[in-house]
Amino acid sequence: MNTFTCIAFGIIVFIVVVKILNVVTKGRCTSKAKLNGKTVLITGASGGIGKETAIDMAARGARVILGCRNLKFAEDTKQEIISKTGNTNIVIYQIDFESLTSVRKFSKLIHENESRLDVLINNAGAMGLGNKITEDGLHIMMQVNHFGPFLLTNLLLDLLKKSAPSRIVTVSSLGHIFSSLDPDNLNKPGLDELNYFNSKLCNILMSNELARKLEGTNVTSNCLHPGIVHTEIMQHLPWYKRLSLSFSYWFFFKNAKEGAETTIHCAVCEKVDGISGKYFQDCKDYWTLPIASNKELSEKVWNKSMELVKLQKNEIHY
Numbered sequence: 101m102n103t104f105t106c107i108a109f110g111i112i113v114f115i116v117v118v119k120i121l122n123v124v125t126k127g128r129c130t131s132k133a134k135l136n137g138k139t140v141l142i143t144g145a146s147g148g149i150g151k152e153t154a155i156d157m158a159a160r161g162a163r164v165i166l167g168c169r170n171l172k173f174a175e176d177t178k179q180e181i182i183s184k185t186g187n188t189n190i191v192i193y194q195i196d197f198e199s200l201t202s203v204r205k206f207s208k209l210i211h212e213n214e215s216r217l218d219v220l221i222n223n224a225g226a227m228g229l230g231n232k233i234t235e236d237g238l239h240i241m242m243q244v245n246h247f248g249p250f251l252l253t254n255l256l257l258d259l260l261k262k263s264a265p266s267r268i269v270t271v272s273s274l275g276h277i278f279s280s281l282d283p284d285n286l287n288k289p290g291l292d293e294l295n296y297f298n299s300k301l302c303n304i305l306m307s308n309e310l311a312r313k314l315e316g317t318n319v320t321s322n323c324l325h326p327g328i329v330h331t332e333i334m335q336h337l338p339w340y341k342r343l344s345l346s347f348s349y350w351f352f353f354k355n356a357k358e359g360a361e362t363t364i365h366c367a368v369c370e371k372v373d374g375i376s377g378k379y380f381q382d383c384k385d386y387w388t389l390p391i392a393s394n395k396e397l398s399e400k401v402w403n404k405s406m407e408l409v410k411l412q413k414n415e416i417h418y
């Protein structure tokens with residue numbers, strides 16, 4: 101065998117081994133838990149991981165609230181859920197995380213129309229939004245991925261506490277390990293990828309801080325990395341970045357249904373009963389960098405976020 105053949109053979113073996121490992125280690129939620137009488141709210145439910153999560157929740161009998169920006173996509177998703185599961189107890193409320201006014205309106209609608217909330221799934225997220233500043237004076241990527249969900253979660257805590265035992269599940273990303281968050285300037289402009297990673301670190305910090313603040317309330321808070329999942333998440337990236345990322349997607353990817361498994365596990369599995377403040381991957385409790393579980397940092401980011409989203413004292417329910 102010449103050198104070229106050896107290298108080519110090595111690469112093929114490597115790819116096959118990685119692909120096999122990828123298939124073998126994909127987590128599956130094995131819980132058969134039923135959710136009749138329970139209400140589950142999923143943000144960003146119109147596509148990708150959120151849609152697959154919503155289908156699963158509906159199949160388990162829950163009342164499913166689709167928190168979506170695009171009402172046309174949401175209506176299509178609702179019809180798909182009904183035709184796949186036979187569950188017609190599906191409602192749509194509009195929310196756009198680019199506007200905190202929209203988040204507040206959404207929360208008001210939920211309070212006016214819903215008597216309970218058993219599971220809140222903070223799933224909506226975006227990549228590649230640039231460094232625009234929103235109408236609320238916040239960095240767009242931080243607002244869509246962190247400040248918006250932070251405000252929403254806080255505004256819904258009273259309902260979650262009333263419905264306890266209840267769960268908050270936040271979809272973060274392994275990408276947080278590449279973050280370079282400046283807690284003194286959460287709106288700092290930067291490279292798109294860094295902005296995304298920073299916002300995903302904030303998801304974990306929020307989830308951990310919530311778990312501490314909600315101790316003893318029977319409301320749990322966990323977060324997760326769904327895997328590298330083939331969805332629309334890259335739609336705002338320039339073509340050359342989409343192309344290079346497509347390779348890793350092909351190499352490691354899960355489809356959206358597989359990508360939803362860890363969210364579903366955190367939302368329903370009996371093994372997660374009473375578990376709070378953890379980070380999951382492939383339906384297992386997983387490691388994060390020490391920075392992601394740094395209490396001082398999470399407190400700081402929490403307090404700054406409260407100030408920036410203008411959360412009032414009478415709106416705090418922990």
Ligand SMILES: NC(=O)c1ccc[n+]([C@@H]2O[C@H](COP(=O)([O-])OP(=O)(O)OC[C@H]3O[C@@H](n4cnc5c(N)ncnc54)[C@H](OP(=O)(O)O)[C@@H]3O)[C@@H](O)[C@H]2O)c1
Nearest residue numbers: 144146147148149169196197224225273328329331332333
């Ligand atoms: N895919 C991956 O490899 C991967 C890896 C790690 C973490 N994640 C996380 O997984 C979550 C779901 O992403 P996905 O992969 O399923 O991507 P996706 O297919 O792009 O779905 C994202 C969802 O979020 C919604 N959304 C985006 N911006 C919004 C806004 N301003 N207001 C309200 N909703 C908004 C989208 O609604 P529209 O249809 O209106 O845009 C869509 O329903 C995200 O939090 C993402 O960060 C994904």
